[in-house]
Amino acid sequence: MTYPKLISAVALAALMASCSEPVNNSGTAAEEPPAAQLVVPELPRRTVELGVPDEYDQLRTAYDKLRLALAKNPNDLASWLKLSEVFITEARITGNFGSNFDAALSILDHVIEKSGTDKARRSEALTLKAAVKLSQHQFSEALALGKEAVALDPHRAFNYGVLVDANVELGNYEEAVRMSDKMVTTRPDLRSYSRISYLREIHGDLTGAIAAMDLAVKAGYPGQEETSWCRTVLGRLYENSSDLKNAEAQYMIAINERPNYPPAMAAMGRLELKKKNTAKAEEWLDKAITLVPDPHYYMELARVREAQGRSDDRIQAMTKAEELLVGLSGLDKSHMHAHGGDLHTHTTALDDGHTHEHNGNTDSHSHTGASDHDHTSGVPDHGHSHEVGLEMGRFELEFHKDLDAALANGLHEYAIRPDNIDVNALLAGVYYAKGDLDNARMHLVKARRTGTKDAFTLCVAGLVSAKSGDAKAGTALITEAFERDPQQMHAFTAEAKRSL
Secondary structure, eight states: OOOSSSSSSHHHHHHHHHHTSSGGGBBBOOOOOGGOOOOOOOOOOOOOOSSSTEEEEEEEEHHHHHHHHHHHTTBBEEEEEHHHHHHHHHHHHHOOHHHHHHHHHHHHHHHHHHHHTTTHHHHHHHHHHHHHHHTTTTTTHHHHHHHHHHOOOOOOOOHHHHHHHHHHHOOHHHHHHHHHHHHHHHHOHHHHHHHHHHHHTTTOOOOHHHHHHHHHHHHSSTTTTHHHHHHHHHHHHHTTTHHHHHHHHHHHHHHHHHOOOOOHHHHHHHHHHHHTTTHHHHHHHHHHHHOOHHHHHHHHHHHHHHTTOOOOHHHHHHHHHHHHHHHHHTOOOGGGGGSTTTTTTTOOOOEEESSSSTTTTEEEBEEEEOEEEETTTTTTOSEEEOHHHHHHHHIIIOOOOOOOOHOOOOOOHHHHHHOHHHHHHHHHHHHHHHHHHHHHHHHHHHHHHTOOOOOHHHHHHHHHHHHTOHHHHHHHHHHHHHHHHHTOOOTTTTHHHHHH
């Protein structure tokens, strides 16, 4: 959604403070044989500098203290929960979701199994597990986990947060609004304001979305990852409303407050491309990729190289983006067709985290968004169940222009979440490109039911209207799209411009 946040970063200061407190007996389960206990997973070592000074040292200190506490009392569920948050935080900061999420999920399953009648611990574990599943785009599973968590503890705001995210991604927008109201009433903070922002955006209220995300930024602590994430999303909202000056200001504040912050660096790369400063665009994207080789950063780099007329380098960037997307699915590329047929109809999906997916890009607003790679090896992790059908469909449509592959991916995602507006927008675009206007119109009805002003959706709707014989309506829709976002970049940008 890149979106409401799928996973909110743990406030490091609070985590450190909690790790210095004595073990809380209320978080301790009944004694059992040591052999039945979970072994504490290893926290991966970083090989690149990310975040504010001392943040990583603090996180490792928290990890070491929790490891010692669990060595003394392996039944301390409170410490296990804090440990899972360490891994989730590390995943969010580094983009190394694979091994960190594996560790977090093993811990959370352990707590769920051992929680017994401790409703508070079980609810917290269920919510954290739901957040991880959201980041992996396992939306139906996350929804079930969130519902169970709310039933156990209806007074915890973040429980409602995962229900907002899951319902948004599954296309249950009215329920998402209802859960958002409950969340912000329970606790008005960065997490709740960011979700309100996304809901306003997908309902076509970009001004209201900016106002809510501004509140989220102001509610956060400068330099923390979740605050920088919100500021970067705020910049993207300005960017999508053609206010490039304010967009750049937000991106640069994020970079200054949180050095080496890849999402803001990549956003600056995209912005410089829109301003036709391709050398600066490439420089920003290279910096972001060095820190986190995210597939979406490589897609932006491919666009830059296309603008520079460097076809071989463009193909190289496209290939890397595809490899990383495939890596997210947990499948080896040899198990998939390169193009055509039933390409990429596998279980795949991203996150940064909100899965805010507009204009052919995914800003993980839920945090999600990010690539599933291992910073210690520089290659994607494998064996993790991520759904990336939407992302792969967009990639095939824009970069390979393989309509059969794009359709296969879109239909795969549609089978999972048929009411999601972004999935329907993709399918409308693919069917339009294939000349199937009946199916394009059918999916556009679903894609536009929230009143979204997403530029990609408006362009596709305009092209379909024009091709269907209503040139006036088509021109009006495409004009609106370019008035809102004159520098938009997606599979139909050039054709939509020509139509005007």
